[in-house]
Amino acid sequence: MTVYWAEFALLPTGLARDVRFEVDDGRFAAVQAGQPQADAQRLPGVVLPGFANCHSHAFHRALRGRTHDRGGTFWTWRNRMYAVAGRLDPDTYLALARATYVEMALAGVTSVGEFHYVHHQPDGTPYADPNAMGHALRQAARDAGVRLTLLDTCYLAGGLTADGHTPLGPEQRRFGDGDVQSWAERRAGLADDDGFRVGAAVHSVRAVPFDQLQRVAGLVGPDVAVHAHVSEQPAENDACLAHYGRTPVEQLDAAGLLDARFTAVHATHLTDGDIASLGRSGSSACFCPTTERDLADGIGPATALRDNGSRLTLGSDQHAVIDMVEEARALEMHERLATLQRGRLTPADLLAAVTAHGTIQWPDAGSLSVGARADLVAIRLDTPRTAGADPAQILLAATASDVDTVIRDGEEVVTGGRHRLGDAGRLLTDAIDPLWRDA
Numbered sequence: 001m002t003v004y005w006a007e008f009a010l011l012p013t014g015l016a017r018d019v020r021f022e023v024d025d026g027r028f029a030a031v032q033a034g035q036p037q038a039d040a041q042r043l044p045g046v047v048l049p050g051f052a053n054c055h056s057h058a059f060h061r062a063l064r065g066r067t068h069d070r071g072g073t074f075w076t077w078r079n080r081m082y083a084v085a086g087r088l089d090p091d092t093y094l095a096l097a098r099a100t101y102v103e104m105a106l107a108g109v110t111s112v113g114e115f116h117y118v119h120h121q122p123d124g125t126p127y128a129d130p131n132a133m134g135h136a137l138r139q140a141a142r143d144a145g146v147r148l149t150l151l152d153t154c155y156l157a158g159g160l161t162a163d164g165h166t167p168l169g170p171e172q173r174r175f176g177d178g179d180v181q182s183w184a185e186r187r188a189g190l191a192d193d194d195g196f197r198v199g200a201a202v203h204s205v206r207a208v209p210f211d212q213l214q215r216v217a218g219l220v221g222p223d224v225a226v227h228a229h230v231s232e233q234p235a236e237n238d239a240c241l242a243h244y245g246r247t248p249v250e251q252l253d254a255a256g257l258l259d260a261r262f263t264a265v266h267a268t269h270l271t272d273g274d275i276a277s278l279g280r281s282g283s284s285a286c287f288c289p290t291t292e293r294d295l296a297d298g299i300g301p302a303t304a305l306r307d308n309g310s311r312l313t314l315g316s317d318q319h320a321v322i323d324m325v326e327e328a329r330a331l332e333m334h335e336r337l338a339t340l341q342r343g344r345l346t347p348a349d350l351l352a353a354v355t356a357h358g359t360i361q362w363p364d365a366g367s368l369s370v371g372a373r374a375d376l377v378a379i380r381l382d383t384p385r386t387a388g389a390d391p392a393q394i395l396l397a398a399t400a401s402d403v404d405t406v407i408r409d410g411e412e413v414v415t416g417g418r419h420r421l422g423d424a425g426r427l428l429t430d431a432i433d434p435l436w437r438d439a
Contacts, residue, residue: 005040008391009047010351011368015392023374026409031368043378044404046391049366050110050375051324052357055265055286055315057115058097059088062432064320074233074295082171086122087435094136099427101144102419103322107400108377110408112146113360115201115227117153117175124173130186138196145413149360151201151227154183154216160206162242180212184219197361199225205240205248213255225361226257230264232297237269249274258283263359268292268300275301279308284359289330291317299334303344313356323400328354350395378405
């Protein structure tokens, strides 16, 4: 058994002082406030549950700082994303994802939902192991010390216009499996283990025709998370309305996908009816604020979704920033910009959003309570950003740079602000630079 002690901790009941954590076999055996430090290992600052990054595209990390020189739109940004995707193979993907997950761990992330659609070789031919790219992601997460939910993604069409779905373009061929049945058969070759879960995703209503969309729900188990990009751009809504006469949310609802296991990613441009449908079905909404502002997507209706019954979760998506504290803070700050009101989401609301492990199939993580997975994030209270802050409001003051210690399943992954694999900057440089050579 390992014993930790923290001066402050955010327990399910709120901020507590002098908290003793007993960890046995990767879980909390005891969590007690008002205890002396005694023989326990001291954790600095304030302790929070481990963070859940519920929407990641690991390979997008290679785009940071490389898409701003020409202005453009989401759609021109996408062309550079395709260029990077086209250069990946299982070995380069392993290196890039490992470095990206190391950066996440340094930011307090203990579980990642990886929205994975780079399945095959660039010409669309499967690798000898059809899940070679997915297995590279699993190994990357294991090396980096984070749990992974592989949201294996169905991606069948190149886009959607008023006239219907378009074929996959040359740059998209490696994403596609041909049809839903082939996608499900390939996905069935992946298996859960203690640090790995197999989830499912639909890329978007643009990428999966309705007849195929209807089949997805019946081809995954009842306890499997299903995620989809939803209404990230107005053009997506326009195309869906023009061809199907429905919004993307209505399309997903008609296909039978809206329920408690479903998460709408971005959910930016929704109608009142869309918001009501997502809430009524118990679906979650995953906001990615730093990506949504980087891509000029817009500000989604976070509090309206919450008030209608949807759970709010967070992701770093394209990793223009990997800082889950900033993602949580931005959820409130974007609401302030959109409504001209403060306090739309409380610090407790933000903590719930940044610890929503259950929406990526880790329901026993995300709480500093007996029996839960022993995940801890210790954030310093003596840095230039956090000095003087109320520990209960730390998510409104800190950044990822203030994370000192990260423990996942009782295992120390980050200590003193340093990852167990060493220099994260060097890992990232070594993984990213070859992808841009001669580009």
